[in-house]
Amino acid sequence: MSPSEISRRSMLRGAALGAAALASGAGKLLAEPAHAPPNIVFILADDMGYADIACYGRPDLRTPNIDSIASHGMRFLQAYANSAVCSATRTALITGRYQDRLDVGLDEPLVDRDTGLPPSHPTLPSLLRKAGYGTTLLGKWHLGLPPKYGPLQSGYDHFYGFRGGAVDYFTHSNDLWDEDVKLEQVGYLTDLLGSHAVNVIDGYAKAGKPFLLSLHFNAPHWPWEGPGDEAESRRLIGHRLNDFDGGSQKTYQRMIEDLDLQVGRVLEALHANGIAENTIVIFTSDNGGERFADTWPFIGRKTELLEGGLRIPAVISWPARIAMGQTTSQVAISMDWLPTLLAAAGTGPDFAYPSDGMNLLPFITEGAPPVPRKLFWRYKANAQHAARDGDMKYLKILGNTFLFNVVEDPMERANLKARKPDVYSHMIEEWAAWNAAMLQESDATYTDNFSGDELADHIGATKATHKADNPAPAGDPQH
Numbered sequence: 081m082s083p084s085e086i087s088r089r090s091m092l093r094g095a096a097l098g099a100a101a102l103a104s105g106a107g108k109l110l111a112e113p114a115h116a117p118p119n120i121v122f123i124l125a126d127d128m129g130y131a132d133i134a135c136y137g138r139p140d141l142r143t144p145n146i147d148s149i150a151s152h153g154m155r156f157l158q159a160y161a162n163s164a165v166c167s168a169t170r171t172a173l174i175t176g177r178y179q180d181r182l183d184v185g186l187d188e189p190l191v192d193r194d195t196g197l198p199p200s201h202p203t204l205p206s207l208l209r210k211a212g213y214g215t216t217l218l219g220k221w222h223l224g225l226p227p228k229y230g231p232l233q234s235g236y237d238h239f240y241g242f243r244g245g246a247v248d249y250f251t252h253s254n255d256l257w258d259e260d261v262k263l264e265q266v267g268y269l270t271d272l273l274g275s276h277a278v279n280v281i282d283g284y285a286k287a288g289k290p291f292l293l294s295l296h297f298n299a300p301h302w303p304w305e306g307p308g309d310e311a312e313s314r315r316l317i318g319h320r321l322n323d324f325d326g327g328s329q330k331t332y333q334r335m336i337e338d339l340d341l342q343v344g345r346v347l348e349a350l351h352a353n354g355i356a357e358n359t360i361v362i363f364t365s366d367n368g369g370e371r372f373a374d375t376w377p378f379i380g381r382k383t384e385l386l387e388g389g390l391r392i393p394a395v396i397s398w399p400a401r402i403a404m405g406q407t408t409s410q411v412a413i414s415m416d417w418l419p420t421l422l423a424a425a426g427t428g429p430d431f432a433y434p435s436d437g438m439n440l441l442p443f444i445t446e447g448a449p450p451v452p453r454k455l456f457w458r459y460k461a462n463a464q465h466a467a468r469d470g471d472m473k474y475l476k477i478l479g480n481t482f483l484f485n486v487v488e489d490p491m492e493r494a495n496l497k498a499r500k501p502d503v504y505s506h507m508i509e510e511w512a513a514w515n516a517a518m519l520q521e522s523d524a525t526y527t528d529n530f531s532g533d534e535l536a537d538h539i540g541a542t543k544a545t546h547k548a549d550n551p552a553p554a555g556d557p558q559h
Contacts, residue, residue: 117212117290117425118398119359121281121350122417123343124173124294126166126220126301129369130391131376132336138374141333145344146363146395153361153397154406154444160468161367162414164382164389164459165189165528166245166301167222169366169414174203174223174234176418176435180458180518184223188383188460188527189245196224199233202430204418206235208292211427216280217241218273219296226260236294240276246321247298249305250313253321268307270299270335274342278349285353290425295346299339302327302370306334324534332372357399360424362417364394371535377490383529385457385466385475386492398424401445410443410450411468420444456514460521461529461544467511472500474507483507512551521548 131137135147135155162172162179171185172178174197179185184195197203205215217231219241224230231239240258247253249269256263265272277295284291304327305312312326343363350356368389369375370382380386394412396402401424415437422428429435442448452470465476471487483497483504497504523546531543 116358118400119284119290119350119355120208120213120292120421120425121277121346121359121361122292122294122421123346123361123363124219124296125339125363125365125393126296126298127367127370127373127382128300128336128365128393129373129375129381130378130388130393131374132300132369133340133393135395136393137376140329141336143336143340145340145347148347149343149361149363149397150395152399152404153395153402154408156394156396156412157407157409158411159364159392159394160390160411160413160455161365161392163188163457164367164384166220166366170220170223171197172413172415172436173366173417174205175201175433176204176415176429176437177433178415178436178456178518181436183519184229186460186519186522186525188525190222190224191245191526193524193526194228196229197234199229201234202433203235204421205231205292205294207418207422207427207430208425209235209237211422211425212290213425214284214287214289214291215294216291217294217296218276218280219294220245220298221296230260232259238280241273241296242298246301246303248303248313248316248321249298250310251317268338270297270338270342271307273297274345277342277346281346281349281353281355285355292421297339297342300332300335300370300372304328304331304335304372306331307338327372329372360396360398360421362394362396364414365392366414368392371530379491381530383459383461385459385464385477387473387486387490390457390466396444398445403447408443408450410440411453411455412440413437413453413455416440454510456511458515458518458521458549460525460527460546460549463549465511465515467507467514469507469510472496472503472507474504474511481508515551520550523548 133143133146134141135150161169163169165188167189168179168185171182184197209215215236216238217236221231221243222245225243242255244255247255256265280293303316303321350359367382368391375388378387378391380388382389419429419435419437420440423439423441455468457466462477467474471485473484473486475482482495484492527546529544530538532539532541
């Protein structure tokens with residue numbers, strides 16, 4: 081059956097079965113032995129806020145399937161994105177390293193510059209493929225265009241989706257591909273990706289081969305189109321997809337709930353094929369929420385290094401190894417998933433490209449107590465810097481600097497830099513030392529932010545220039 085023939089009734093049924101399957105443990109009778117390499121289904125939402133699913137507190141949304149991953153596994157309470165925008169985080173996710181080590185990671189996001197993820201750089205899919213995994217990407221790539229760059233050049237065996245940063249959910253904006261063949265296909269893209277995911281799981285299960293399925297949805301990224309919103313799609317023809325006169329909370333809600341339906345179909349496919357027990361399922365986002373997102377209890381949003389631009393939902397299940405109903409306060413970040421998943425598969429990063437991330441398996445599967453982390457960010461628009469060290473966070477926006485305890489003060493209101501001058505100075509020095517080890521910012525790279533004429537809650541904010549902010553290294557007299 082083609083994706084366009086999948087009825088809404090069958091999708092609803094699949095979603096309900098997905099949640100029920102996890103609850104019943106129906107896949108255990110046919111499951112692979114626990115010692116076999118685990119399958120991996122990595123589900124990435126686009127621009128989803130920290131509280132945009134029910135298990136993170138959003139009261140006006142029903143997300144039973146995503147919630148079921150959390151209730152039958154683990155929910156992270158302090159998960160971060162590597163960047164406040166998509167392609168930079170995706171660079172870190174696929175390489176396991178700070179995105180600022182690679183030229184492609186300097187764009188916020190990647191728009192027109194002729195750069196991309198170097199095919200020679202080891203990636204999560206390429207390293208898993210060396211370990212015997214089948215690898216498929218469904219959905220968003222956004223790390224450079226063929227022929228020099230692309231998912232098939234960076235470790236994926238198969239690709240169905242779009243190469244750029246965003247597409248219309250119905251017309252697909254002339255950017256829908258099956259491998260390197262352009263497609264003209266009818267259907268709501270969230271549903272098409274769900275249908276392909278089911279087919280991919282069926283195929284790998286029949287082949288008896290461990291697999292990585294990267295399911296990178298465009299939802300709930302703009303344009304603001306829910307299922308059945310073809311009229312809005314037609315209205316946008318000839319206009320920019322990133323419009324500021326469309327969308328609503330209701331539309332955003334329907335976009336997320338349809339995403340949840342597709343997650344249910346994926347969970348049902350795993351159980352129907354008897355492989356759920358030894359499959360790792362992760363659901364997370366590429367950065368903090370956009371204009372309709374719920375980022376409570378944080379402030380800020382996409383393009384900002386405030387907590388709302390960086391904090392993301394992250395849930396994981398692995399019935400063979402992870403006990404049900406857990407939460408963890410361990411600080412985690414997007415680049416942690418590469419060493420974590422490679423360790424689960426019995427392999428590790430390339431020695432020539434050591435990961436900047438941390439293997440989270442001890443916290444996920446063994447109940448290890450949380451350990452403090454030191455993490456660093458920068459964002460070119462508005463000259464933003466940030467660092468997290470234990471519970472403390474250093475933040476710079478333009479010439480304004482702050483020190484917050486983001487555990488006690490998640491809304492980042494109480495500036496402690498005068499009360500804790502030693503901590504403040506030390507964290508600035510740590511950030512400068514980290515920054516000196518990264519590639520310098522460049523005036524040539526793209527960066528984006530919200531201005532007061534776009535969002536009313538950004539009154540007085542102007543569009544940032546693309547000018548690089550390269551402070552002198554620590555110890556330099558100019559620093």
